[in-house]
Amino acid sequence: xxxxxxxxxxxxxxxxxxxxxxxxxxxxxxxxxxxxxxxxxxxxxxxxxxxxxxxxxxxxxxxxxxxxxxxxxxxxxxxxxxxxxxxxxxxxxxxxxxxxxxxxxxxxxxxxxxxxxxxxxxxxxxxxxxxxxxxxxxxxxxxxxxxxxxxxxxxxxxxxxxxxxxxxxxxxxxxxxxxxxxxxxxxxxxxxxxxxxxxxxxxxxxxxxxxxxxxxxxxxxxxxxxx
Amino acid sequence: xxxxxxxxxxxxxxxxxxxxxxxxxxxxxxxxxxxxxxxxxxxxxxxxxxxxxxxxxxxxxxxxxxxxxxxxxxxxxxxxxxxxxxxxxxxxxxxxxxxxxxxxxxxxxxxxxxxxxxxxxxxxxxxxxxxxxxxxxxxxxxxxxxxxxxxxxxxxxxxxxxxxxxxxxxxxxxxxxxxxxxxxxxxxxxxxxxxxxxxxxxxxxxxxxxxxxxxxxxxxxxxxxxxxxxxxxxxxxxxxxxxxxxxxxxxxxxxxxxxxxxxxxxxxxxxxxxxxxxxxxxxxxxxxxxxxxxxxxxxxxxxxxxxxxxxxxxxxxxxxxxxxxxxxxxxxxxxxxxxxxxxxxxxxxxxxxxxxxxxxxxxxxxxxxxxxxxxxxxxxxxxxxxxxxxxxx
Ligand SMILES: Nc1ncnc2c1ncn2[C@@H]1O[C@H](COP(=O)(O)OP(=O)(O)OP(=O)(O)O)[C@@H](O)[C@H]1O
Ligand SMILES: [Mg+2]
Numbered sequence: 001x002x003x004x005x006x007x008x009x010x011x012x013x014x015x016x017x018x019x020x021x022x023x024x025x026x027x028x029x030x031x032x033x034x035x036x037x038x039x040x041x042x043x044x045x046x047x048x049x050x051x052x053x054x055x056x057x058x059x060x061x062x063x064x065x066x067x068x069x070x071x072x073x074x075x076x077x078x079x080x081x082x083x084x085x086x087x088x089x090x091x092x093x094x095x096x097x098x099x100x101x102x103x104x105x106x107x108x109x110x111x112x113x114x115x116x117x118x119x120x121x122x123x124x125x126x127x128x129x130x131x132x133x134x135x136x137x138x139x140x141x142x143x144x145x146x147x148x149x150x151x152x153x154x155x156x157x158x159x160x161x162x163x164x165x166x167x168x169x170x171x172x173x174x175x176x177x178x179x180x181x182x183x184x185x186x187x188x189x190x191x192x193x194x195x196x197x198x199x200x201x202x203x204x205x206x207x208x209x210x211x212x213x214x215x216x217x218x219x220x221x222x223x224x225x226x227x
Numbered sequence: 228x229x230x231x232x233x234x235x236x237x238x239x240x241x242x243x244x245x246x247x248x249x250x251x252x253x254x255x256x257x258x259x260x261x262x263x264x265x266x267x268x269x270x271x272x273x274x275x276x277x278x279x280x281x282x283x284x285x286x287x288x289x290x291x292x293x294x295x296x297x298x299x300x301x302x303x304x305x306x307x308x309x310x311x312x313x314x315x316x317x318x319x320x321x322x323x324x325x326x327x328x329x330x331x332x333x334x335x336x337x338x339x340x341x342x343x344x345x346x347x348x349x350x351x352x353x354x355x356x357x358x359x360x361x362x363x364x365x366x367x368x369x370x371x372x373x374x375x376x377x378x379x380x381x382x383x384x385x386x387x388x389x390x391x392x393x394x395x396x397x398x399x400x401x402x403x404x405x406x407x408x409x410x411x412x413x414x415x416x417x418x419x420x421x422x423x424x425x426x427x428x429x430x431x432x433x434x435x436x437x438x439x440x441x442x443x444x445x446x447x448x449x450x451x452x453x454x455x456x457x458x459x460x461x462x463x464x465x466x467x468x469x470x471x472x473x474x475x476x477x478x479x480x481x482x483x484x485x486x487x488x489x490x491x492x493x494x495x496x497x498x499x500x501x502x503x504x505x506x507x508x509x510x511x512x513x514x515x516x517x518x519x520x521x522x523x524x525x526x527x528x529x530x531x532x533x534x535x536x537x538x539x540x541x542x543x544x545x546x547x548x549x550x551x552x553x554x555x556x557x558x559x560x561x562x563x564x565x566x567x568x569x570x571x572x573x574x575x576x577x578x579x580x581x582x583x584x585x586x587x588x589x590x591x592x593x594x595x596x597x598x599x600x601x602x603x604x605x606x607x608x609x610x611x612x613x614x615x616x617x618x619x620x
Pocket of ligand 1 (some may be wrong): 044
C-alpha cells in the first residue's frame with residue numbers, strides 16, 4: 001500500500017462566475033521512504049496538489065488516501081489529527097510564530113500532538129542551530145528561519161513531510177543548504193518527502209520528479225543519476 | 228499534560244511580552260479596575276465594621292441629649308463636635324433614676340480650633356463612670372485623673388502622637404494650663420483624637436456650669452428600651468436616641484456613597500473588559516496567518532482556543548496582581564475621598580483591603596475578563612487552516 005495515493009484528482013476554484021481548473025485528472029502514488037519532487041511552471045497546480053495530498057483542502061473530484069484512509073470524505077477533525085500525527089510541513093515563507101523562540105517554534109507540533117519525545121534540541125542541533133535555540137524569528141536570517149521550519153516539520157516524527165517551494169524565498173547559498181539538508185534527512189532517516197519546486201530548480205536527492213503543466217501531469221520524469 | 232499546560236502558558240507569556248504596548252495597556256486597565264473593585268468592596272465591609280466598632284466603643288445603647296435634631300445630635304457625638312443644646316444637672320438625676328438604667332455616664336463635649344488650620348480639637352469632659360461603660364479603653368501610659376476637679380487631661384492616642392505629648396507635659400486650653408495625666412491606647416475610634424478632661428473642669432473652662440452635652444445609658448435589658456424612651460419623651464428639654472437607630476440611619480446614607488463607588492468601579496471594569504477584549508481581538512487580527520499555519524500543522528480548535536484564552540488569562544492575572552498593589556496604595560486616597568464626601572464617617576480605617584476583599588476582587592475581575600475574552604478566543608479557534616501552502620502570510 002502506498003503511503004499517499006491520488007486518483008482522478010480534480011480541483012476547481014470558483015471565483016465569481018469563473019471556474020479555474022487548477023488540477024485535472026491527476027493520479028499519483030507516494031511510497032514510504034520516497035523523495036518525490038513536483039515541478040512545473042508558476043500556476044501549474046503544484047501547491048494545489050500538495051494541499052490536496054496533505055488533506056489541507058478537499059478535491060472537487062477524485063480521491064486521496066493516506067495510509068489507505070480516504071481523505072476526501074474524512075471529517076476536518078480527522079484531517080487535523082492525521083496532519084498533526086502523520087505529516088510535517090515546510091512552507092515557502094517559513095511561517096514561524098513570531099513571538100516564540102526557535103526552540104518553542106520547533107516544539108509546536110508536540111503541543112498539539114500531546115505527548116511525544118521532546119526532540120527539539122536534538123533537531124536544532126541537526127540543522128545547525130543549537131546556538132540559536134533561544135532566538136526569535138526576527139533575530140534569525142531567512143536561511144536560519146527555514147532550517148528552524150525544517151526542524152519543526154520533523155519534531156513529531158511524521159510519516160511524510162510536504163515542502164512547497166521551501167527555497168523560493170532564499171538566496172542561492174541558502175537554497176542549496178536547505179535542499180542538501182532535506183536530502184540528507186531523507187537518506188539518514190528514510191524520511192518520505194514530497195516537495196514542490198520550480199522548473200528550473202535542481203532538487204538534489206529527489207529520486208522521482210513529476211511535472212505539471214496547466215493542472216495536468218505531463219511527464220513523469222525519472223531522475224536518478226542524471227542530475 | 229503538565230508539559231502541555233506549561234507550553235500553553237509559555238506561549239501566552241511570550242506573546243504578552245512580545246506585544247508589549249497593548250499588553251501594558253490591557254494590564255493597566257485591569258489593574259485600575261481591580262483596585263477600584265477592591266476599594267469598593269473594602270469600603271462596604273470596612274465602613275460597617277468601623278461604624279459597629281465606634282458604636283460599640285461608645286459603651287452605651289441609649290443617648291440622651293438636649294432637644295434638637297436627634298439624628299444630627301447622635302452623629303455629632305459619634306463624630307465629635309459642639310452641640311449648642313445642653314441638659315441641666317437636675318434632668319440628669321431624673322434620667323438616671325429610671326429603673327431600666329443599669330449604668331450611665333455624662334459628658335460635656337466642646338470643639339475649639341486646633342493647631343492645624345481648619346482642624347478642630349475635640350474636648351470631652353467626663354465623669355468617673357466613663358471607664359466603667361467603656362471596657363475597651365486602656366491606658367497606654369499614665370492613669371486616671373487624680374481628683375474630680377484636677378486641672379488634668381487624658382489624651383487620645385493620636386493626640387499624644389501628633390502633638391508629641393507625654394505624661395507630665397502641660398497643654399493650654401482657653402488660658403488654662405492642664406497637665407497631661409495619661410494617654411489612652413489606640414482604639415480605632417473617634418476617641419483617638421480626643422482630649423478628655425474631668426467633667427467639672429470642662430464645665431468650668433467652657434463656662435457651662437452644671438450643663439451636659441449628653442448622657443449615655445446602658446440598660447439591664449435592651450428589650451426595655453422602648454418603655455424608657457416613651458417615659459423620657461415626656462421630659463420637654465431632652466431627646467432620647469437609641470444607637471441602633473443611628474446605626475441604621477447612617478447606613479442609609481452610606482448606600483448613596485456605595486452606589487457612587489459601584490458606578491465608578493463598574494465603568495472601570497467595563498474599560499478593563501474592553502482592554503482585554505481589544506487586546507485579544509488585535510491578537511486575533513494580527514495572527515490570522517499564524518493561526519492558519521497552526522491549523523495546517525493539525526492544531527485542534529480546542530488548543531487554539533486555549534492558547535488565545537490563556538493569553539487573556541495571563542493579561543488579566545497580571546493586571547489583577549498590579550491592581551492589588553494599587554488598591555493597597557490607593558486605600559488612603561479612597562478613605563480621604565469618603566471622609567471628604569460623607570457627613571458622618573466613623574473613626575479608624577473604613578476602607579479595608581483585607582485578603583478576602585482582595586481575593587474576591589481579583590476573582591471577580593479575572594472571571595469577567597475571561598468571559599470577555601471568550602469570543603475572540605472562540606474566533607481564533609474557528610480560524611480556517613491555511614489551505615494553500617504558498618504565498619504571503
Ligand atoms: N484559492 C484560489 N482561488 C482561485 N484560484 C486559485 C486559488 N489557488 C490557486 N488558484 C489557481 O489555481 C492555479 C494553480 O495554482 P497553484 O498555486 O497550485 O500553482 P503553483 O504551481 O503552485 O504556482 P507557483 O509556482 O506560482 O506557486 C492557478 O491558476 C491559480 O491562480
Ligand atoms: Mg505554489
